[in-house]
Amino acid sequence: MLERIREGSSGITAKVILGLVIATFVFAGVGTYNNNVDTSVAIVNGDKISQQQFDNAYQNQRNRMQQQYGEMFDQLAGNELYMQNLRTNVLEQQINELLLDQHAAKLNIRVSDEQIKQAILTTPEFQIDGKFDNNRYLMVINQAGFYQATAFRDYLRVDMTRRQLINSIMASEFSLPYQQDIAVKLANQTRDINYATISAEQFKASVDVSEDEVNEYYQANLARFATPEQIKLEYVHLDINALKADVTLAENAVNDYYQDNIDSYSTVERRRASHILIEFADDEAAAKQQAEDILAKIQAGEDFAALAKQHSADTFSGDNGGDLDWFEKGSMDPNFDEAVFALTLDNNLSSVVKTDFGFHIIKLTDLEAVTTQEFAEVKAEITELLKQEQALETFYALQGELAEVAFESPDSLDEAASVVNAEIKQSPWLTRGAAMAPFNAEVISAAFSDDVLLDNLNSEVIEVATDESAMVVRVLEHKPSATQPLTQVSEMIKTQLVSTKAAEQAKQAADSLLAKLVAGEDVSATQFVAVADVPRVGGTIDGNVTKQAFLLAHPTEGVVSAGVAALNNGDYSVVQVTKVTAGVAAETDANLGEQQVMSASQATFEGYIEDLKAQAEITRNLPSNSPQF
Template sequence: MLENIRESSQGLTAKIILGFIILTFAVAGIGSYNNSVDTSVADVNGEQISQDEFNKAYQAQRNRMAQQFGDMFETLSADPSYMSNFRNGVVDNLINQKLVDQNSEALAIRVADQRIKSTIRNMPEFQVDGVFDNNRYLAMINQAGFYQSSDFRDYLRTEMTRRQLTQALIASEFSLPYQEDMFTALQNQQRDIRFATINAEQFKANIELSDEEINDYYLANQSRFENQEQVKVNYITLDVDTIASKVVLTDADVKAYYQNNISQYRDEEQRRIAHILIEFGDDEAAAKASTEALLTRINAGEDFAELAKEHSADTFSGENGGDLDWIESGVMDSAFDDAAFALTGIGSVSDVIKTDFGFHIIKLTDYKAEKVQSLAEVRDAVVAKAKSEKAQDKFFELQQEVARLSFEFPDSLDDAAGAINATVKTSGWLTRGANAAPFDVSSVVDAAFSDIVINEQLNSDIVEVSDSLAIVMRLNKYQDASVKPLAEVSGQIKTMLVAKKASEKAQTVVDELLVAFKSGTDITEQLAEFGATMEVKTAVTRVGSGLDASLAREAFKLPRPSEDAVSATTVNLSNGNLALLEVQAVNVGEVKDSPNLSQQLTQQLAQAAYLSYVESLKVGAEIVRRKVQAPTTQY
């Protein structure tokens, strides 16, 4: 049959049909490509900021905030309004970066390949014992998501270009002595004030509220009286520590583990090395001749350290006599490594050695022989590690079993609990916000509130809380989000409305007193009617005055008093009361020397200059922002 199909496909008709099919797929493919959806989050002067760029920046910023603020950020992240502002802030930063990159391109700012290479080689993150290690470099950039070294170099080039431009901008800022004097004079300025406090509490007694007012407030502010969605779950946990505590090891097991992992208990042979490096430059033969001449001088008795300081291209080690500190075998370039470990006596010097970096002369300055710790010395550590590894293996094995049983018997945790000898526990009420461990991990919370648990009332999938802890849950009780009944919150509403009306009444009173006071009227008797008197405070400072923070802040906002105008205002105090405030005199602050003031002012000026620079780039720029959502992919 296949032969018949092959022969039939050779005919003219078959070829025409096949041609139409190919053309159809080609056109469909092109149409699909041309009609692809634009997923970018913004467009800056025709250059797009991709969803992938946003996702990475969003996740990086979220991780920084979580590390800095911990549980507080987890609570904030449950607020949709806060997270919307958070996402917009990430987009703003990306737009600013794009504008700076475009301006750098327009100014032809470049970072040379040699500088990129030098920067990478000198980054401490990529060094082992102070020396660049290529294997560590590749491992660390892969861990950071750069799977090609060229990707990391491009990233570093972009960052260094940005820094070059911004550093040139902010480094040009400076503060002048007269500015520092003005700043310290303002900071140390003192003010003489007087104020009267009107207690809002006294107006509450005469406030009357109708049932209609309470009901209207309740209907207009129902979101304030919601019970959060909550769930209680029954759960079992599987953790490595519990498994490890039940692992029994024989002496043979301990000995076998020690022998199989002897490298962990061996201090490798180490050598302290000094070297002199002569780079190839434009003339490799001349560089070799220079190195051989130095070797002759060393062999003739000249001081190696002094020659290294004077001639070595490795200036960092050269300043220390060429010292590279302690190295182990396999750390350095293979030719360098072979020569260093071929030296037998302390003080011995190698021949001229060629590596990718240039020509070296190597000197052995100290030596540590290999040392192996005996099993008796490290037995406790060996037992702990062996138990942990066996427990980890068992942990993954039991995870599969728990996952299978909780799926095959979805209406109960008993079978899965029996397989791992665990006890079924019950959580407290959980919310989508902050919870106690092990329910403080987003993946656990998501599983607890999932459809399979709440609506289908089945066991959850097994959830890895961490590398050493897993959990399975099922519904115990569920409480949907609901608005509390009016009867339950009417007392709370009444208290709030009474306080609000009392504050409004106090505000009206203090506003009327201010008008009278500014007109020159003696308001002593009027103040007395409300249980208030003028209190005088002299030499009030900006900080540490002992006054309510709002009162002190407003005192330094008011203008200097004059014969023609009273400098006064009303102030809402932090405790809900109100105050009438007058500034009577402004005392010039003392100018004091501050060792760090110049630097602080320069930093403030530099920050202001950078923000002004970015804002100037936005003038005339074509910026299109698109609505962004929280990324679904975690980086």
């Protein structure tokens, strides 16, 4: 929703730079603490970013990532270093945005009320059948966390002002034809090459690795052989799907719900109409008389559509013969609504109708009557809905009982399992940084907490998936982090050292071959593969060989252009460039100019932000133990 509004006030490059959270719509600046304790996580030129603002922004980012990555996000969330970096990045984004807001204010950049109004009116999420609907607008922004329309308008004002500044910074970049031509020639350039690969495998049989070398490697890399701390849990799992399977509905419950909510299964009457609008202008009486005259012409048989094109002040509909398309009752001005819904297809022309916009002549052109789905069509849907509602009600009740019993009997899950009629299950071995369903990041965090791990108490009730399942856990077994003994890993180390030494010998052989090639010595004993027209991207040979080929200088007479490429498997390739063919302009990508502008604009914007930071007084106070959610 908000992204569509932004599209109206920013170019493509700006949208790349300022990607705000769309999934939740909650403005990170809503709400402050009402106490005297300074809880700010950063101060930028005297303006504070509160803990609550940060928490909101951080939760928004988590929500967006959770929607994007699904269950994979649980694994990311279980990595403390990753989440700490995420929190740092969120704070830096807030600092960047505050710097932009401050500079926009300094430059006196403003967004008018009319600009905000037009942004709202043209947002598809606020429209029904292509037309703005106020009730839908209020519903959507309420769901987004804006309980007052003024709060949403304030949010838009800040965001649109910020984007005006960004556009002014980035719009200065451009791409000239000669720059595009150079880029095309480089992008589409091909090279003819010869290459020979020295396999590391051939040296492994002759490699010797001593016990001292194995031990030395082991001692120098003890961290690599550490097993992570692990726990095995026992847990009581409360799952709404299991509860739903046990729900039995009363005999007439489904039919009763259908009858009580019949409107939900019925379409709303829609009408299609055309109108001619005469605005009041400076003389309301004259406007009314003009409308009466036009009505008389229509009643006398003149074409309504032609008169609409000629006279209607609503030029958008006027160009279409006055057509307003389909709409529901309540979508128009009350007087207009009353008039159009009083018409019939037989009596389809209104008298002159006055609204706040002027005088209207309305013609009903079509209507769609109310239709209702048959009970049989929606029975299964209603059954599922009622079972879900009952299961959810039971779930919340049992969740409360589970929390109470788990707290009152903290040394065992027996009573907790009994009260919710569930069995006590056991988890596989779990680590701090490897969440797996249903043991998400919240479960892992609780399981490794001091209360659960050290004091051996039951956890609190943990939501595994919102409104779907919850669990209480306790530690059954615990394995501290430990270093694997050398006896367990010596063979693995020996294999690694053999591969390393073999790769070193392969490199020495490749370097020797390169020296001979550059010196013009005979290398015919080595088999080189010739490949013509190797592209910069997307060729069929090893990417490391291609990369080396395009790093080499153009070949010149008497000078061999060659180098060595390290391959991912430990092999080495000697690469020689024999010919370079420039790309031609006809092969240019139609979007290349735009891509160049985008790249330059992004670099300009990043430099601008860094310049603002260099001139600003910034204090960061983000604690390492800030809420992790």
